Amino acid sequence: MSHIKDMRQKVQLTEHTVFNVNSTNFPGTYSDFDDVWSQERFEERFQIDIISLSETDMEFDMVGIDAAVANAVRRILLAEIPTMAIESVAIWNNTSIIQDEVLAHRLGLIPIKADARLFEYKQKDAVEPTSEDTLQFSLKIKCTRNNVSSDATDPNVLYKNHRVATKDMEWVPLSGQEHLKGIRPVHEDILITTMRPGHELIMDLYCVKGIGKDHAKFSPVATASYRLLPEIRLLREFYGEEAELLQKSFSPGVIKLVETPDGQTMAKVANARLDTCSRNVFRHDELKDDVSLLRVRDHFIFSVESTGILPPDILVSEAIKTLMGKCQKFLHELDSVNIGKGKHKKGGKKN
Amino acid sequence: MESLEDIMRMDKAKLSAPVKTIDEKWKLLPAFLKTKGLVKQHIDSYNYFINVEIKKILKANDKILSDADPNFYLKYLNIYVGMPNVQESLGIAQTMAPHECRLRDITYSAPITVDIEFVRGKQTVIKKNVEIGRMPIMLRSSNCVLTGKTQAEMAQLNECPMDPGGYFIVRGTEKVILIQEQLSKNRMIVDTDSKGNVQCSVTSSTHERKSKTYVYTKKGKFYLKHNIFSEDIPVAVAFKAMGVACDQDMIQLVGNEEEAFDAMAPCLEECHQAQVFTPLQALEYISSKIRQRMYGVKRSKADEARDVLKNVILAHVPVVDWNFKPKAIYLALMARRIVLTQAGKIKFDDSDYYGNKRLELAGQLLSLLFEDLFKLYNMDLKKVADKNIPKVRATEFDITKFMRPDPITNGLSNAISTGNWTIKRFKMDRGGVTQVLSRLSYIACLGMMTRINSQFEKTRKVSGPRSLQPSQWGLLCPSDTPEGEACGLVKNLALMTHITVDVDEMPIARIAVSLGVEDIENLCRDENGDFYTVFLNGNILGMTNHYQKLVTTFRKLRRAGYIDAFVSIFPNHSHKCVYIASDGGRVCRPYIIVQNEKPLVTSKHIVDLTREFRCFEDFLHEGLVEYLDVNEENDCMVALYESHINKATTHLEIEPFTILGVCAGLIPYPHHNQSPRNTYQCAMGKQAMGTIGYNQRNRIDTLLYALAYPQAPLVKSKTIELIHFDKLPAGQNATVAVMSYSGYDIEDALVLNKASLDRGFGRCLVYKKQTCAVKRYANQTFDRIMGPKVDRDTYKPIWKHQALDMDGIAAAGVRVENRQVMVNKEMPTVTAPSLQPQMGQIGQTEYKETPITYKGAEPSYIERVLITCNQEESFLIKMLLRQTRRPEVGDKFSSRHGQKGVCGLIVPQEDMPFSDLGICPDIIMNPHGYPSRMTVGKLIELLGSKAGVLEGKFHYGTAFGGDKVTDLSEVLIEHGFNYLGKDFVTSGVTGEPLSAYIYFGPIYYQKLKHMVLDKMHARARGPRAVLTRQPTEGRSRDGGLRLGEMERDCLIGYGASMLLLERLMISSDIFEVDVCGQCGLIGYSGWCQYCKSSKDVSTLKMPYACKLLFQELQSMNIVPRLSLKRYNEL
Incomplete structure (x- = not known):
């Protein structure tokens, strides 16, 4: 029974392969289990715990949901949350050594601190930028020689403006954008190019709204991913040197050594969550048969690293909103299909 | 093994001390490369040529005399190769940096000047610094402006400090003279010829002549073979001709062994049968076999034969005062080699063995070429003198007026830019000696500089020269060779390989003599004595009975620096010979010397090296490290690692990874x-x-990725x-x-x-070059560049000219699309000078448009535009186009x-x-x-x-x-x-x-450089070839995709006849012809010209190529007739 339970709920990591990777808890797969979808059971089991949250990073647990849904959230985070990024560059002068196209490409990848929710997608045939769909920056900088008589070789001393960074980009509000505040590149110190005396850049940069599916520069996250919660089972007790070896085979903090009443040290699983699943315990012949490494299939430890445009919690809620929107759209599509065939719809209740 | 007690009694500290090894002996390698650079072979060789060899060439050809005036002479006193410069207009010479040459399509060359002494009228005049030509200068050679420059100075000159140099810039293109591999000269090689006879051959090479002499056996007799003889000469006759009249002497020259007697006896018999008993008879015999008579002075037959023997046969063995003894001994030794080989006492020589190979580098090749050009130049001067001296003129004949630099300049630069090495006096005509330096990547460039080209024919199916020879160990990269036809023939140098240059023989000979080498003429062959023959560069120097002493002392002297480090000496015990080699082109590499089971280089030395107290040269001077060539390597025991050193070890490898070359070193x-x-x-x-390279943004290459x-x-x-x-x-x-x-x-x-x-x-970024020359023509007309054409209504440039600036040249930074004009050039319709002198004012010249347009599926951007002039003073516009591509x-x-x-x-x-x-x-x-x-x-x-x-x-x-x-x-x-x-x-x-x-x-x-964008190609319809009216071939001509024979076979097999008809005729070169049913010939517009009727003419479709074939057959008097039938009468 416990074997079947494991098979339903856990992914098993052996030395050379991973077993039970697919979720099998569909109605009818197992005779003794009731896997029919029920909203109550889902609500009871589903939970989200935010482990840590900062300006750019967030770790949260999503428990009790199918991999498909968790993955959908991840995929939407990567590819479908809109942001503003530089899409076209009008180069009036570029005498630096960097090529126009390469420079434009570099500029495109700079994250722009602007809430894309306040903007519209630019119409395909629109030529003129409007205040609804475009943000304009200007980059005007010229490198000059510093008047120092010393025989310095440090370019920082010798030249002015030899490093063009994101702080040199200046936001130019279009008419009707005066109310917007704090439009700027997320980071001040991203190096765009370096120059030497006589080099000059004069260019206008136009940001538009877009999604990561179109180009990675629109992706709001550096990456968003999840891992499954590890679970370590010790099938026997480990004492002394073996216990220490066991401890070393896992990430720090996973295994703790406890003193038994008879003065021996014994290994115990302290916090399996910390394990990186390196499976190095399988290197030791004396240990490998007595340890079982598992991962909980429906416990996703999400990690969202925002590029800094929007805080990660907002990104996740946006992602969930997008997912909901997609579901709604799908339901709507189903409805419209059913119109012609008479009504016997039941409709999913998934959120 | 020491007993346990002994060990116990030993000093504790001594016991626990770790076994000392030289930890970082690989650091010798960067030191080696620092002093020599990656392409040291090329540069060394070139430096030797322009500083030493060229003076020797001058000395050998230093006098011009005239037949017209016995008092006239011109004598060269000295020759110099200067620093590279360029003659701008008005004859002002300016020093020139290599990069400017690349951009302006100029040759990076320096003037060759001579000091001369000559007769003008009745007085002798000395004139200095007369320019006789220009020498292309190898980059980073001793005369290049880049040598000794710091990184900052290099940057000033637009040069990359990582660039290895070692190539030439000729008319703006970078050319490398590849290393050429060939069999070594002046050495005996015993092998079998095509008929299975044992032969011993020597390729003699002197400054004047290059010839190959063979001694071979046929039916137990020995013959001398050479191209100059129409028939092979029995050796006995040759010996007699060389003054060895006595039969006993002859045999003893060959050897005292039983085999020698047996082998020589039939030869003697043959000699007697030919009625040759005295040297004079022998000479007459030989002269009757000489193929081509020497023209000029009439001489007696004997003199002629003597001359041939002296100068042609075994030309490298010197004959002083008609003393043929050394040459006879040499010839006898060749015969002896064969005898001993047949007796199984010595082995056949292996011509693939790398000790028998010499590598020819830029310096040697250029010196051959220069000497030839210089001789030609002198001959022309002589002709001029002969012609002009008899004429009576107001001014005295001044030969310097006729010393033009063009022949030598053009001779050198043409040879380098085409790669055709034609040297008349050696009848050498080699192609492909130079190649354009590949600048696809830095590695491609380096790899090219270390490449070795073999003279061996690519088509021959022999595995020997292609396979990896054990003697190439450490000298040639075992991995780096192309696949396919050139596999194993094109090789690459390993990281530490050095190629020697010539070293003067005289001092070496003197040292050898003082080390107990005795003149061979004073000795007769000792029966069982321990005499070793000593060779110096293939010539017999003498004999010694203490060869071991000779070799060890010689090596000691070399390590002490009394003999050049690149002179090698090694004994061959089966040959009973000691070979000393000082010739150029041998491959060698450095080793650490081991004495008394200890390497001489210690950790302390390495520490000094890292602190830059010492350099690699110091190691060499102190005798810690020495160079060994392939042959000497065979007389040494080289340990790969320090732990492998035993009693017999003489040397230690510096680092094992140096057996690989530059390209394999990346893996x-x-x-x-x-x-x-x-x-x-x-x-x-x-x-x-x-x-x-660091200068890649300043370069304008035809293609740069x-x-x-x-x-x-x-x-x-x-x-x-x-x-x-x-x-x-x-x-x-x-x-x-x-x-x-x-x-x-x-x-x-x-x-x-x-x-x-x-x-x-x-x-990636792809840069392409577009050039455009604005020329002047002979009739005083010239190309012109017009501004963009403007649309009549909008006053904006028309689409084709959108990329153009006001001057008619595309502006930097502009995007050009397919078929847009980049230079709006116009050319005069008439460029030939008119025959009748035009009267009055010159008529308006008419121009036709010859624009430079952009072709390419994807648009490009103009990176930069260069407007300059080349040496011919015509305008040169170079444009660099850029594309940025994502995978x-x-x-x-x-x-x-x-x-x-x-x-x-x-x-x-x-x-x-x-x-x-x-x-x-x-x-x-x-x-x-x-x-x-x-x-x-x-x-x-x-x-x-x-x-x-x-x-x-x-x-x-x-x-x-x-x-x-x-x-x-x-x-x-x-x-x-x-x-x-x-x-x-x-x-x-x-x-x-x-x-x-x-x-x-x-x-x-x-x-990799292969990208879809450069290869994608499709065509629905497009251009056709003029002759056959079939679709053109190839992507560059927008050609069709061929349905080839094998595809045709498939369709035949399948039976898709209509598809075949469509593919092969209808979509290709369908043509309607009118054929006369009466005569079967082709008529036109319903009329048969042959029958003079239109009665039976019918129209049918056939491939144009078929019609063409019929007409071509008719033109050679073959009449193909078509017999027609109605389709319902079949």
């Missing part, structure tokens, strides 16, 4: 790879895009550091997942991550292990698998690439890179060394990764884990 862990894989990588590394974001490899090797590949890299460290993904990764195809491409992975499906990539593949699919990041840390791969590679290729090095590279990334350092994958797998794995464990480098990975599509662990980590990937 991490090559010793774990299957060997052909390394060979493939050597070929592919040259096609990898990246950086080609550059990577937008090149990276230094995470797994380096010592070679990479030595050649600075990490500073001019060609590739990127891609995170690779070794797994199957979709079906688009079969046959080595790669799956790329779209987000990686968005972020700049594999992004697309079909672009070719390769790792550093000969594993190439094209991009099969580009997948969005969210569909990519990801690891626990959220890492997505840049590339997914199919694991089927591994089992059959066995590129274990690639697996280790991944581990090394992964460990390097985690630690933030570069790991080493040096050949026969490098970081150990266990160490790398420990690093992985430390950072919480699996020991084997396999990660737990989740599918990006389903969100569920993958059921296998995935080998996951960075591998250095190269983007």
